[in-house]
Amino acid sequence: MFYFSKSKYCDFNQCPKIPWLKKFKPEEYVIDAGTQARFDAGNAVGDLAMGLFGDFVEVTSYRADGSLDLNKMKALTLQYIAEGKENICEASFDFEGLYCAVDILRKRGDGYDIYEVKSSASPENHVYIVDTSYQKYVLEKCGVKVGKVFIITIDTGYVFDGVLDLHKFFKISEVTALVDEEIGRVEDTLKEAEKIMRSKTEPAIDLSAACRDPYPCAFFGYCTKNLPSPSVFDLYYLGFEKKIALYKRGICSYEEVLKDGSELNDIRRRQVEYALEDRGTYIDKEGIKGFLQTLSYPLYFFDFETVQPVIPCYIGTRPYQQIPVQYSLHILHADGTLEHREFLGRSEEDPRRALAERLVKDIPADVCVLAYNKKFECARIKELAEAFPDLSGHLLKIRDNFKDLLDPFQKGFYYNRDMGGSFSIKSVLPAIYPGDPELDYHNLNGVHNGSEAMELFPRLKDMPKAEREQAENDLLKYCALDTFGLVKIYEELKRVS
Ligand code: SF4
Numbered sequence: 001m002f003y004f005s006k007s008k009y010c011d012f013n014q015c016p017k018i019p020w021l022k023k024f025k026p027e028e029y030v031i032d033a034g035t036q037a038r039f040d041a042g043n044a045v046g047d048l049a050m051g052l053f054g055d056f057v058e059v060t061s062y063r064a065d066g067s068l069d070l071n072k073m074k075a076l077t078l079q080y081i082a083e084g085k086e087n088i089c090e091a092s093f094d095f096e097g098l099y100c101a102v103d104i105l106r107k108r109g110d111g112y113d114i115y116e117v118k119s120s121a122s123p124e125n126h127v128y129i130v131d132t133s134y135q136k137y138v139l140e141k142c143g144v145k146v147g148k149v150f151i152i153t154i155d156t157g158y159v160f161d162g163v164l165d166l167h168k169f170f171k172i173s174e175v176t177a178l179v180d181e182e183i184g185r186v187e188d189t190l191k192e193a194e195k196i197m198r199s200k201t202e203p204a205i206d207l208s209a210a211c212r213d214p215y216p217c218a219f220f221g222y223c224t225k226n227l228p229s230p231s232v233f234d235l236y237y238l239g240f241e242k243k244i245a246l247y248k249r250g251i252c253s254y255e256e257v258l259k260d261g262s263e264l265n266d267i268r269r270r271q272v273e274y275a276l277e278d279r280g281t282y283i284d285k286e287g288i289k290g291f292l293q294t295l296s297y298p299l300y301f302f303d304f305e306t307v308q309p310v311i312p313c314y315i316g317t318r319p320y321q322q323i324p325v326q327y328s329l330h331i332l333h334a335d336g337t338l339e340h341r342e343f344l345g346r347s348e349e350d351p352r353r354a355l356a357e358r359l360v361k362d363i364p365a366d367v368c369v370l371a372y373n374k375k376f377e378c379a380r381i382k383e384l385a386e387a388f389p390d391l392s393g394h395l396l397k398i399r400d401n402f403k404d405l406l407d408p409f410q411k412g413f414y415y416n417r418d419m420g421g422s423f424s425i426k427s428v429l430p431a432i433y434p435g436d437p438e439l440d441y442h443n444l445n446g447v448h449n450g451s452e453a454m455e456l457f458p459r460l461k462d463m464p465k466a467e468r469e470q471a472e473n474d475l476l477k478y479c480a481l482d483t484f485g486l487v488k489i490y491e492e493l494k495r496v497s
Pocket of ligand 1: 014015016017018021205206207208210211212217218219220221223
């Protein structure tokens, strides 16, 4: 028997090698923080959607070892169908080894409609049609009469008013016609998949645009492990399709990239040349001086940490809105004195008001504020100003006074090979201060990056006191290092100018 599932079918449609590698080389599967966040959001949203049509039954069942009990789920589905249940969640079917679970199976006349829940904002993604076509195919093979097919997505314009309105939070889009066009491909695709999955030989499939479309592939590290390092895929700020186009033309190593030259601007050329030959640090003194002349003491080095809940929990916020919950502020005076201030909200309540009030106390309206990639901080301050009109005058003045420490790097005024073509603070700081333990994020406890901070903050409210104190301390130390790092970057720019 050939066993396949809905997720394997979708993987196969992205690239036939993905389900093969998952089966034969699962240890090569490397999931990034963004993908994990997408999975987590999908689970949370899927649970929420179950109540969209009122009363429902759910078939999800587990074995003693915590794994899904698919046999029990299939039996319960048949039982609920026989009982005429209106809404069956995670309804599970198996046709000769082809398994699928339907997020919501909704009774309509003598048949059923399929509802597939997605945590994204747009229903217009071909993979959703691929996904639901497979579901309809399996259900019809199992003798279920399928009526219409719908995709449920999130309305990111919905504003939470204290009571979550599922009918406003979710958007329902009918895709029956698109599924009917696609469903003819399912049988042939499954035949092809069976051939590949039965073979012990790894499919000879090369890198392509599919490695990022519709999702970044978790096997990219494995499939590129024999490429030179660095390679065309490390080039700064070049679209993935352009990188693939170079790769397909046989241009992969930096020597080849340099010889070809077609995608090299000044910054990428320097990245490549410095990687091929260590030329120390490139410094454009005039450019750096020009930037520093736009600053004035005292300098306020500022950084937000945010959370981005898919299901809004604070009144007046939208799904996926970036909510500032924490900040760190280092203040450097003309005489070299350095002060530090910080704020960390309480996760059981909306932290924005308290944060905004502290912010206007900590930062005068007429001082020079520095961030790294100021667009992010400025956007959050503008949102705070909109949420709290009584503070908006001061907040907007702070926003208007922001300068961006990323500018000198993005404009190519300072570069060394250790930056590896990345201008993120996590690349720039160790490249300027190699081996400095005080500036090494790896030496922090618990929180080492923004994703970890984002994941930890909402959990604070459920922690025992001692654990919470430790976690809060970890969050504060992480954010403080971000702004201390900005001070050190500023000092380096001043030193070399
Ligand atoms: S990295 Fe690309 S080629 Fe390799 S399995 Fe993924 S999609 Fe296929």
